[in-house]
Amino acid sequence: MANFVVTLYCKKTLLLLKCSLAKKEGGKHMPDFKNRRQPDDSRADFMEEICHNTWEAVYRFIYYKVQNREEAEDITQETYMKAISYLQRGRVHPDKYIGFLKTVALNVLRDRWRTKKRRGTTVDIDSFPVAEAPGPDLAEQSTERIFIEAGLQQLTKEQQTVIQLRIIKGHSVADTARIMNKTEVTIRVMQHRALKALADILKNNQ
């Protein structure tokens, strides 16, 4: 029953968010490479302007996938380098710059995953949620967020605390052990069990 309620709530939120996002993207001014008004604009200045207007959305999209700054910065840079020639040819409509850059970013990510996959490990690229698809995906991310928060609520208080301290707040094992008055070994065991329990909950709620 609880799952059913969450699902209904999520679908409604998804629609609302999609509408608000559509408005937001439509309202943003993007430079148009194909129809430059000043012919003496250099390509470089134009690209710089596109970068200025889009980089944050692209970076956030990539960060959502990799969850660390180091990789997000690398992939953001690689994404723009790959996208430059297409953008310069004016083949992408200014309204679609962000969507296009997200698609390129996703391809860069997929290339990296495939490379790792080649190294003899098993990777299920499809295990990534639909939210991976480029475009205005914040709505899907928010749906996922609701599922995760609901899943966390189903853990024991101690499990919630250990996840809160270690992952949400980013404390070290030593600091978490001090705050929770446990040994470091216990914290490692607890976080392992808590994440396993959360993974099971999220799997069952899918």
Add this chain to the structure above:
Amino acid sequence: MKHNEQKLSEYIDRLNAEQKPLEDEYSTDSEELKELFQTVKKVRSLREPAMPDADFKKKLAHAIKKQADKPRAKQRKWAWISSIAALAAIFALIVNFLLPSGSSHLVLAMENAYQEVKAYHGMLEIVETNAAGKSVTQAKLEVWADKQGHYYVKNIAGPNQGMVTVNNGEKKWQIQHDQKQLQLFSAFPDAYRFVFELGNEIKEVKQAISTKVMGDSQIAGRAAVMIEVTPNGGSPYRIWVDKQTNLPLQKQTAMQNAIQYKVTYTQLDVSEGIPKQMLAYKVPEGYRVIDTNPEQFVNDLNEAAQAVGFYPKTAEKLPNGLVQDKLAIVPKQNLVKIYYQTQDPIKQLIVVQGKSTGEFTPVPTSILGKVGDRTAEIQSPIFEETGILSGGGLYAGMTPVSSIRWQQDGFEYAVAGSVSLEELVSFTKEFTGGSFELPAGDESTMEPQVKVQYDLAVEANDQKSVDAGNSPWKLDAVFTAQVFVSLQISPQGITGDYPISQKELKLVQNDGTSAIVEVNSNKTAIKQVYLKRIIRQDSTGIWTVVGYNLEK
């Protein structure tokens, strides 16, 4: 389980530090960890992203501007690191070719001159030129190197400005001032040293198919002779030799994909040695130390046995010229490492051993030999670190290090060395009591039911493209088979994942020039794919599908 708890904790720590995890859901072998890593990411997605420093936006805009300014037809991937990697990859292509060269007097003069050198100090400049003739300086390095394999490299200019990399024979470390951290690596095998290392350069020229004197010119104010070198693999390149010292001053690669690299010693002086303070290990105050090589040296095999819980296997007899050097353990993985030294300090060999923890899966790019009735993985040079090799520090890519890895009686062994494959084989034979065998190269097994036609000109072009760093999967027999079978299923092209996964493919035979990949999938009637290295018969040669067998 304990191991997974530790790995999970390390994964969380890396993400908390906003760093790329050493192992993630795409590289782990453990299904449990894969799920847990994904769950950690999901939980972390509840946080606001850590935004980059203010500098990042500026750097990104600068890089984009620079790239956009280039003439359109010559555009290519920018990142400095990949440029250097590509340069090094081109260099790597010409390593390991062992044909005698009929060297000219100049090559001999270079060899003789280098024999007199104990150490050298130089300023290296790396320049990228596009087909329109526009040149961009990628990096400037200060280099100190000696003939014991020690070196000190400082990035004077370029995106990694200030970064220092040192190998003093005991340790290798890299100081990254921008991140206030020092990374420790294994001193040997040293996967990536620096470009245009004089000893290597002269060796490569000596091993080339041919050399031709092209004329005289001035390099960095010095009179030099230009030689065109045709390596046994890869495109011809040019090297300039100082007329006075007979040492190489400059190297220029062929123009590939409208890009050419030139590496020049704008200053080069020989010296008695590297100043001691350059090779002294010291952590700058306030810097974090990241130890990627957590090995501990022990005094003897008994001490090692006590630490890891088994008595390490050793070779009963060592090949001539090889002596046992250091002995170390890796406590986290219960591994033992035995180091061996030859008379040439650059040529080293290492045996890594530990209890086997899973099924033995050779990397797809390897040649398959035998130890008794077990498969042995041979990589020459090492392309991918896997199994117990992954515990030994950096091995991957761009390295003249070869390895042989196998499992036997519940243990996994790997022999790796910066020696020739023949020397490595000779040692492995001694180590295994004669039971190691190289693949026989039996052509009679290469008779497919259905022959696949190929166009030599197309293959030769594909090889050139791969030499230039494109489509590296063609160097991997399993990947090539995967693409071939997938295209038989979806002739209109592959979108998304391949219809045949890597899990459904198994490399069953590979002698380095011909290979058979077994297909185990109900999506296709193809059961075996036959491949050959048509254009070049070494690790840099692409694989071509020559036939297949269908389900009976």
